[in-house]
Amino acid sequence: MTLRSTLRYVLGRLAGAAVLLVVYSFGIYSLLALAPGDPVRLLLGNLPATPETMDAIRARYNLDDPFFVQYWNWLTDALHLDLGQSVLTGQDVSSAIMERAGVTVQLGLLTFLITMGLGIPLGMLAGLRRGRFADRLVSQLAMFSVSAPSFAVGILLIIVFAGQLNWLPSIGAGEGGADRFRHLVLPAVALSTATIALVVRYTRTAVIEVAGQDYIIAARARGVKPSRLLFNYVLRNSLVPVITAAGVVLSFVMVGAVVVEATFALPGLGSLLVSAVQQKDLPIVQGVTLVIAATVFLINLVTDLAYLAVDPRIAVDGASR
Amino acid sequence: MTEHATRLLDVAGLTIGLRAGGEERVLVDGVDLHLDLGETIGIVGESGSGKSLSVRSLLQLLPAGFTATGAAQLSGVNVLTASERDMRRVRGRQASMILQDPFTMLNPLMRVGRHLEEVLREKPQYRAMSKPERAAEVLRRLEEVGITDPSVARRYPFQLSGGMRQRVGIAATLATDPALIIADEPTTALDAVTQQEILELLISIQRQRHMSMIMITHDLRVAFAACDRVYVMYAGAMMEAGPSDELSRSPRHPYTLGLLASEPPLDRRLARLPVIKGELPSVRAREVGCRFADRCEWAVPACSEETVRLAPIGDDRASACLRVDEIGSDLAARFETVEHGAEEPALQDLSAPVIVSLDGVSKQYGHGSGAVTALADVSLTIRQGQAVALVGESGSGKTTLGRCLVGLESVTQGAAEVFGIDITQGSRLPRTDVRAWRSKVQYVFQDPYSSLNPRMTIGQTLAEAGRQAALFGDTRVLSVEEVLERVGLRPQYAARRPSALSGGERQRVAIGRALALNPELLICDEPVSALDVSVQAQVLNLLNDIRRETGIALLFITHDLAVVRQVADTVYVLEKGRVVETGSAEILDSPTSGYTKQLLEAVPRTSSDWLGKRSQMGKS
Amino acid sequence: MSIETTAGTEAPAPLAFRAARRRRRRLPSIAVLLSIAYLACIVVAGVFGPLLVPHANVQSLTDGLQGMSSQHWLGTDDLGRDIFERVVLGARTALYGPLLIALGAFVIGCVLGLTAGYVGGIPGGIIMRWVDLMYALPGVLVAIVAIGVLGGGYWVAVAVIMILSAPYDTRLVRAVTIEQKGRPYVEAARTLGMSRSRVMFRHLLPNVLPLAVSQAFLSFAFALINLSALSFLGLGSTPGSADWGTMLAESQASLLDNPLIAIGPALAIIFAAVSVNVLGDYVFDRLSTKEGRND
């Protein structure tokens, strides 16, 4: 695939994603407009909500425009990367997101590292020792953990590691590098139970599939070194499905963080979203969902580009797609 | 050739088992074989007979779960029991292997050059080389297998044709200069012309380097043409062994005889192909007795009771038949009749009404720049009761033509009438015409394994076809039993599902389903190419019988000219979507088009001149 | 690119590897038997819960936060209610919603998927654009936003999640349909002159079913996890109700002092999700091997 066609492909995907994001944002905007409950009421605090006061507040926070005008204003601003201000605090949505993104991103990365660092080797082990004890053990564990909801696991982890053993802090994000890390360990473990299992299963299947291929047998017959076989043949060829898993894991983590942050009271994007949803702080809800959705799109795009890098066959097909 | 000094490989009592679900299945049972330096042996047998497993066990490359016992001395090492460490010295240096499918034999993510380079680096004399030197060596070795374009080294396997890939595979296999090459059906996935080239290449390299070779194939003609000696395997056991020319002239085992006999001859049409009755058995637990006994005409009770092993029967020949001495003359006599079997002229009635007429038909897949022209300006006629064969190599448009005639594809250009219905109208055809068309033209697909709905019993499938026939106003709807009987299956089959049927049986059911509509034209798209020779003969006979009984017309699509000879009255040769030659079946004797000549040339023949270089070999 | 990436979902165990993992098994393994037993308990508790534990919601304010005892197997919560009995009662919301979602998504998926795959054309195009849109969205997120702002409780959550799950079924059924429709047995049905609907429902559907049924199990697990996650976030189920997610959420204040409050519902959810998946795998194995598939 030439650089040009790659570029065209990426631009095409980005354009598609942009359209989707607009549709998406409109959907959420309408949902919020239709929903019961009014953010103005929250802005009033304990003020009596007389129609005059309500109107005055609406005027002050530009909430009095017709629905489409509001959406249009929001959209044009968003195109200039201005996501508006929180209705409740007046804080720029983007800065509110930046404030919170740190925890979420750190949690995501830690989860991703744990997931990949454990999942791939375990998956390979199971795949290469198919049917033996190690495989059965790993596969059974994966079967178990793939379906375990992260918040339930999180609660159990808190009980055991924070409550009974008192090894790790249960809640909050901590401050500074080491302390933050200590606080993120349990959430990341809770979040990665399901994803590790996913990666184990993907990797195992890929390895089994690849290990049974003719080219592996042919290479062994030619006397190719075992280390080369493992890395250049089995691992590289298993990588394509594992990349899929990586993409799935990353998007899963972005979204799963919402629930895990609630479990561990982490001040991340997820808890920001949940509280904003409850307070109907529309610009924040819009901003956070869009950022998460855009991240998921981006992850998918990067995943697809990673295929291009890894698999020359797709590069050619991709170009003609 | 019996001096032990030149013996490279000696296998005795090789038995391969698979433990699955608590039971042990014996897939290869007591195979003996030997190979001398510089010699080429062939192992032939129908699919599933254990050829691949046997040779893979020699390099300890069996899939997980398989165990190999017995003895196999390769250059003094027992390769069945050697440690993985020792095997690493055997693989590549002592012996190396080429696999059947060129499309899966190379690492898809590695450039061609790397495949060679990585093995070269393993050898001391190449390890010392500089990078450019090694690159030059890679190119030299690619040239050796006939790849002269240096850019190929930088390409990925998926950018090469099948033949090229197989050449690369051979080059990579030879890169370590092994003493023994094992070629496991190296040409089965290739078309006839490429097959011939690759075989010639292998033989010539083997001679030049004085290597030994084990060639696995299911095609007797290929084995006889390419090998010094041939082993015949059946259902996991060795049946017969001997020098090629002797074995091809005087089989000493009923199975070998059957195999030779079911091979349709290219040069004449037989009234009836000789067949081996029954089907290949499925592998079960170890059993005593001759595995072929069930299907053998000469079997006596003892055959099923006594253990049989390959036993020498005089100079360099061996047979596993218990009664080899008793029935020797019988076999010879039978072989005589096969060789000179009754010839039957192709029959055709050129006054019969035309049922299919195509005039200047073209077919394109896709639009714009990505469009593929599958058919270009094809004209063709089929008359009532006529058997027309459509031949051509892979991708020439045979299937496309057949599919257009039943409406699975639509014609893009030209005039096409089937039973007077203008089929170019496609979906705009009136309902009555569609029904008439459907009830008169039926199709049999190439792959018997997926042409039946796996969720329906055979009875349901056939009954449904009958229901359609009734829907189309057919008054003489055949019952399920009648259909089964017509295709030579017992009524009990109605209750079975496709998974409980062998390939040949499935194909019979598929033919039966088509016949249930009482069609006047049956289109068969390579109906036998997925089947073993012994079954192929049965199906071909069935088709000929049906034709004789019902007077149905046949459009027979195939790439096998020998099969064409057996079924067709008229032949159309397609090349890249164009008809390059047409005429009665006799054109196979005197082709006019260069393309047809080339196709004929490439058909494997036992005779010594098929693989050009073979004539120069000296026999001691 | 033929490889599909799925946007974040709570554990979308991909069917691709399931297919590769299938093995012929004679007898259900112990894990399968345990799963069946556990799910049977959930079904019984879900259907007859109020009869089995009539006093599950009865408060006994003087007996709050007790530990394990023979009277209260898992202790009591802060209102003195028996936690075990409430877990039993909670089977109700863990059963009905997910069941409805799985069935709904299954039916929608089969009809739309077969149509998109076999009929194609404009209806197929519309269906697939819809599916693409839904696929690109992080489902859980949409559910949180939708249910959070719409309010309306459990059944709204069920409806939203059903709509979010259906695209997965649709896409799967469509993919299998497209794969199967090129097979000779389908083409043979066409050359026999069968009607479109007969080909779709008589020939394609039975061959699509194993995967679709297996997907229905996945949907069930997905729905179970997401519904309880929503309850956990205070969306969906009524606060204070005996719903496993709600019970977990409301246990948080006493978590470190009285872990028992959380352990019951947490294990109930985990075991339920695991059992459904185990059983789904098993059913898939059975369905795809029993009736015999073309090798």
Add this chain to the structure above:
Amino acid sequence: GSSSDDSPGGDHSDSTLTIATSGIRSMDPARQYDQPALWVNGLALEGLIKLDSTGKVQPALATKVDNPDPLTYVYTLREGVKFWNGAEVTTDDVVYSLTRYQDETAQTASKYASVDTIKATGPMEVTVTLKQADSSWQYTPAYAGQIVEKKFAEEHDKDLGGPGVLTMGTGPWQPKDFNSSAGMTFVKNDAWWGAPEAGDDFKESWKTVKLVFAAAVPGAAAVRAGDVDGVVGGDGTAFSSGSSVKLTKAPTETLGYLTLLTDKGPLADVHVRRALAHLVDREAIIKSALKGFGDPATQMVSERVWTDLPEDEVAAAYDQIENLDYDVDAAKAELEQSEYNGEKIVAEVISTYPSFVRATEILKEEAAKIGLEIEIKGLPGAEWLTNSSNHTTEMTVSTYSSLSPDPNFYPNTLMRADGIPVGGSNYANLDAPGLDGFVRSASTAKAQSKEQLEAVVGALKANASQAAYIPIYTQQAVFAHDPKLSFDGFSQYAMGSPYPLYVK
């Protein structure tokens, strides 16, 4: 907590006090006016007056308040008070700040409803004139009148007080860093005008005060783990006995009560409401829903707020009010008099407040005992609030915080006749003969006077007979802290002041 090595009462001047508290959105009272914000703002922002730990009014930025007539308040500003940036506090800043809080879109606007004009009447004198007499005004400048610099505030009209912008005040600690998700850092303002008066208390006090924003549960966990020195706010439910944390408690005027809609639905029947009122088992609710961190409330205005009148006088007056005690038999009797037809009563509750949910659950069970059926509906905060202010909520448990000891706070907020229309704060649509008159005279009467007591008691009597607002409990303020620390004079009002001064 870096304080752990310090002995109580020691010199903290180089150290940091870390407190977990409820998060706030903004330090601008016009934008966020509630208890959590006050408890943060108290460190940094000052008003003309302040409340001492018993709730009495004390001078602050004003040295003197004159009240020549009920409608006029004259504030004399303190000389030489400087904002953190060094600028002197002028009448301009004061007028600007108060006018800001008066704006109808400010959350504080209702506190300024009776204000007519705010004017500088001298170089160091600001006069506030009222439209009508308002007994609450005397407290208002203390908690809803924080003075900020005019110049700074005008520069940040939209986001004053928000993260990144912060604010410009005069208090002993200056905010340096505000992350609405994590917390804030305050640094000691050595130039604080009150330093001489506070003496050693200030000199030796914490150099840095760090607030960590945390919900009740994580906050409790953090103090237990020693990650913070103390936790304030929350309702204490996250603590239980047996932990190594010390709890300092004080009553507050944050009232948990039941609102019963008086004119629609099954509750339109007063007997049904009275039956429900008899079902409120305060002890049980405090024990189970509040884990004991509350005091039973029998009246909507607690006797504690009468700081200036003798206790027995207040008690005697309160005795005239009917007590709707927990009494299932009485409830039954009431229900028998009613025309209740078995219709379900919908109780709406904010789903994220466990104590409200629990209290409602307990009520539901009590009600079931006499055949009253309650259906609990959990709602997100915004929706709950909207329904409440539309006066469509049949029944709900919630809390309201009076930030001062203003006896008229609850009557004036909840029981006025002009609060009945949609949007008004008479959520129960309570109307009774003479009620509005009582509420109004409680407003115009002199604060804490006998007349006010009479008026308030009149209003409470009307409410009790109608059973519209049923008091349940007053919350306790809890300071959970490292046992090495102490907090003298801990009270609700102290928390609205620069309280690190008293944490030692």
